[in-house]
Amino acid sequence: MIHLQNVSKIYKAKHGDVNAVQDVTLDIKKGEIFGIIGYSGAGKSSLIRLLNGLEKPTSGTVEVAGTELNKVSSRGLRKARQEISMIFQHFNLLWSRTVRENIMFPLEIAGVKKSERVRRADELIKLVGLEGKEKSYPSQLSGGQKQRVGIARALANNPKVLLCDEATSALDPQTTDSILDLLSDINDKLGLTIVLITHEMHVIRKICNRVAVMENGKVVEEGEVLQVFRNPREPMTKRFVQQVTEPEETKETIQHFLQETATGKTIQLSFVGQAAEQPLITEMIRNFDVDVNILQGKISQTKDGAYGSLFIHIDGQEKEVENVIRFIKDKQVEAEVITNV
Template identity: 75%
Template sequence: MIHLQNVSKTYHSKSGNVDAVKDVNLDIDKGEIFGIIGYSGAGKSSLIRLLNGLELPTEGIVEVAGNRINEVSNAKLRKARQEISMIFQHFNLLWSRTVRQNIMFPLEIAGVPTSKRRERANELIKLVGLEGKENAYPSQLSGGQKQRVGIARALANDPKVLLCDEATSALDPQTTDSILELLADINKRLGLTIVLITHEMHVIRKICHRVAVMENGRIVEEGEVLRVFRQPKEEMTKRFVKQLAEPEEAKETIEHVLERVKEGQVVRLSFIGDSAEQPLITEIIRSFNVDVNILQGKISQTQEGAFGTLFIHINGEETEVEKAIAYIQSKQVEIEVMTHV
């Protein structure tokens, strides 16, 4: 559905050239929810603007939904953009128009008859859960409701690709989850290809099938979300994974434990898939003469299964501790000794 080959984008200014995107190669499948994550300045927004033709690449090929975006004429580009919709962080709604009128607006531009525009808008209002808000103005809506209008408007022309540029960054955590769940539902119902630009690993974890990590204009790592969570290769990726796997309170708890205990080992366990749901700690205590103190734990659900991280302190005779660790490894659970105390 989306193919990028050796794509680069350089901005020219009086103060010098800025290489925003550098030699990016990427393929995104039809019906996939694909996340692109990176910190501010990584090149994410420039990359997404290349996908809908708002920017043209300095070098390389950009193909989206069968259209070579960097080579089509202006007339064909306008038509191609009807198959590539976008939602934004700050909604970009028309404040003088109602919910229904905002959703109808792209159809109005496309020359769709009024009756058809209204019929389509009503379908989308129901799809995004805004029944009863048809005649409300944006100023009368919550942030989550505004973003639902933005999503409905983006779907008006029945696009093949939906681009989301930091679409949940302005929302509180609960509203963010509801919008992500809506996007996942739309993906399943319509088979829509969704590309999410974000700096939040929670967004990737919640709904994406695959993820690419950007740094300094380049894609430094790419893969299935569960694989990236379990075995991040690049330092940038490890930093993002730690946003979920190792919250600050976990570090504080471990430091507190290390100050007090003089024996045993503190280890970090990483679970994936079915292993995240097994009663591992109970089995260790029953099978070995060790004490186990749970310091911090968290299990997160991804589109492909569960991913969990658990910090524990194991204490006992050295041989028993070694047996317990070997048993953990036999259960296909990754284990990392944080420190010897």
């Protein structure tokens, strides 16, 4: 559905060229939810402007829904954009128009007759859960409701691709989850290809099938979300994964314990899929002459399965502790001895 081949974007500036996107190659499949994550300045915004045709690449190929955006005429680009819609961080609604009128606006521009515009708008209002708000104005809506209007408006012309530019970063956590659930539901019902631009790993974890990590204009790591959680390779990716699996309070707890404890070993266990459901601790206590202290743990649910992280301290004879570690690894659970956080 989306193919980027060796794409670069260079902006000219007084103090030298800015390499916003550098040699990016990506393939995004039809019907998947693909996340692009990076901190400010990573190149995410420049990349999404290439995907919707607002910018042309300095080099490389950008193909979306069968059209090479960097090669078509202005007329061809306008036609291609009808299949690419976008939702934004700050909603970008028309404040003088009602919910229904905001959703109808793209159809009005496209020359669709009024009766059809109203029918389509009411259909989308039901899809995004805004029944009863048809005649409300944006100023009368909550942040989550405004974003639902933005999503409905983006779907008005039946696009094949939906681009989401930090679409939940202005929302509180509970509202964020409700919007992500809505996007996932839309993906399931409509088979829409969704590309999420974000700096929050929670967003990636919750609904994305695959993820690309950007740093300094480059894609430094890419893969299935569950695999990236299980085995992040790059330092930047590890930082993002730790947002979800090892929040700051966990680090503080483990670091304090390491400073206070002179014997035994502190171990981080990583579980993926069915391994997260094993009664591992019970078996360790039953089968080995060791003391096991659970320090901190969390199971995160990704779209394609569970990922768990558990910190434990094992105390006992050195040989018996080593036997426990081998036992853990035999159970297909990753075990890493922690000496510093």
